[in-house]
Amino acid sequence: MTTVLGLRCRECSRLFPDEALHVCDFCFGPLEVNYDYDAIAALTTRASIAQGPRSIWRYANLLPVADENPVSLGAGFTPLVRAERLGAELGLKDLWIKDDTANPTGSFKDRVVSVALTKARQLGFKVAACASTGNLANSVAAHAARAGMSSMVLIPSNLEQAKILMTTVYGGEVIAVDGTYDDVNRLCAELTSERPSWAFVNVNVRSYYAEGSKTLAFEIAEQLGWQAPDHVVVPIASGSQLTKIAKGFKELSLVGLLDGEPSVRISGAQAKGCSPVATAFEKNIDAIAPVKPDTIAKSLAIGNPADGYYALDAIRTSGGSCGSVSDDEIIEGIKLLARTEGIFAETAGGVTIATLASLAQRGIIKPDERTVAIVSGHGLKTVEALAGHTAPTHIIAPTLDAFDKAVGFSDPNFQ
Numbered sequence: 001m002t003t004v005l006g007l008r009c010r011e012c013s014r015l016f017p018d019e020a021l022h023v024c025d026f027c028f029g030p031l032e033v034n035y036d037y038d039a040i041a042a043l044t045t046r047a048s049i050a051q052g053p054r055s056i057w058r059y060a061n062l063l064p065v066a067d068e069n070p071v072s073l074g075a076g077f078t079p080l081v082r083a084e085r086l087g088a089e090l091g092l093k094d095l096w097i098k099d100d101t102a103n104p105t106g107s108f109k110d111r112v113v114s115v116a117l118t119k120a121r122q123l124g125f126k127v128a129a130c131a132s133t134g135n136l137a138n139s140v141a142a143h144a145a146r147a148g149m150s151s152m153v154l155i156p157s158n159l160e161q162a163k164i165l166m167t168t169v170y171g172g173e174v175i176a177v178d179g180t181y182d183d184v185n186r187l188c189a190e191l192t193s194e195r196p197s198w199a200f201v202n203v204n205v206r207s208y209y210a211e212g213s214k215t216l217a218f219e220i221a222e223q224l225g226w227q228a229p230d231h232v233v234v235p236i237a238s239g240s241q242l243t244k245i246a247k248g249f250k251e252l253s254l255v256g257l258l259d260g261e262p263s264v265r266i267s268g269a270q271a272k273g274c275s276p277v278a279t280a281f282e283k284n285i286d287a288i289a290p291v292k293p294d295t296i297a298k299s300l301a302i303g304n305p306a307d308g309y310y311a312l313d314a315i316r317t318s319g320g321s322c323g324s325v326s327d328d329e330i331i332e333g334i335k336l337l338a339r340t341e342g343i344f345a346e347t348a349g350g351v352t353i354a355t356l357a358s359l360a361q362r363g364i365i366k367p368d369e370r371t372v373a374i375v376s377g378h379g380l381k382t383v384e385a386l387a388g389h390t391a392p393t394h395i396i397a398p399t400l401d402a403f404d405k406a407v408g409f410s411d412p413n414f415q
Ligand SMILES: Cc1ncc(COP(=O)(O)O)c(C=O)c1O
Pocket: 107, 108, 109, 133, 134, 135, 136, 235, 236, 237, 238, 239, 240, 241, 242, 299, 300, 346, 348, 349, 376, 377
């Protein structure tokens, strides 16, 4: 049973039907899914959720599509890891990592794509399309293959090798565009009117797609015993994920699933080479000035973020902050997380961890706050970023003598 009432304009609140619409034709504001929260509350208990699948679909009542057989590779219900060693290094006593590297194609995008393609299939679309900075491309191609849909994926041509390979292997069409993500996105906006029978997951079905990110908030709360954390650190590209994590905690409270009133501070993380939201936050202004990205965090390289304004608003109203970090700090962040917690993140994860470190150091995240950092993509996707930054400790001949000469006996860690 669907709990969706329709779509609603985020700006003027006008109502629209439950269809593939994404912009208000009165004020051009973005449309958002509008739910019947009384119906959700009546249908949903902690126990009913616990009986659901170990995937995002355990929260189906809070998602914009009801389907007995969703398009799924098993996204979601990823580990929430207590990060004691990383916390000790950063002076944070109650730190957790939401490890979304564990998703089927290695990033949180599997959450949004599973929702988008389930909805697209219900609406009668046969083609799944997207503009992507890489992870969305991987996920759309894979989920389209699972659903038996055709896929048409557009990416900037300078993406990391693994991201291109992980898209092409699924057999869909992959169009590499000589330009930035913002160029690709503009082209896709034009294509959306030219090819109305294609579901561009982050354009004409964006209102549904975006809802998938709420499941990060749902899972974090459930994994903490139905309590909201005090602080969440979220990487920002378009700003959609951050906005929807904020919405997710509010919805859980609205339908009575949380212990107490949530008061979650949400902080954003960007790369210095593409930090339009962090810049607006630091300058204390509302206008987000587009930038031309130049950073190793290619997955976050959106110079003109569609949901930047809403992300900024969610950060400010929650009492959070927004920081940006250099490419060197991103690499240090990747290595720090790997060394302390055994989790290998892509550059976006490096952005999150480095920003977490900086916010902790500046006293913006308090040592006692229960803090969750979203690590949203797997490190094997961006190995180029580490070139020259990792190497074997020694290279030796295959003899005991060579081993002893290289390693010796004095290191106390190896006694
Ligand atoms: C790994 C990773 N993390 C975070 C993001 C940011 O997502 P959003 O565009 O919803 O801000 C992206 C976007 O592509 C991503 O690939």
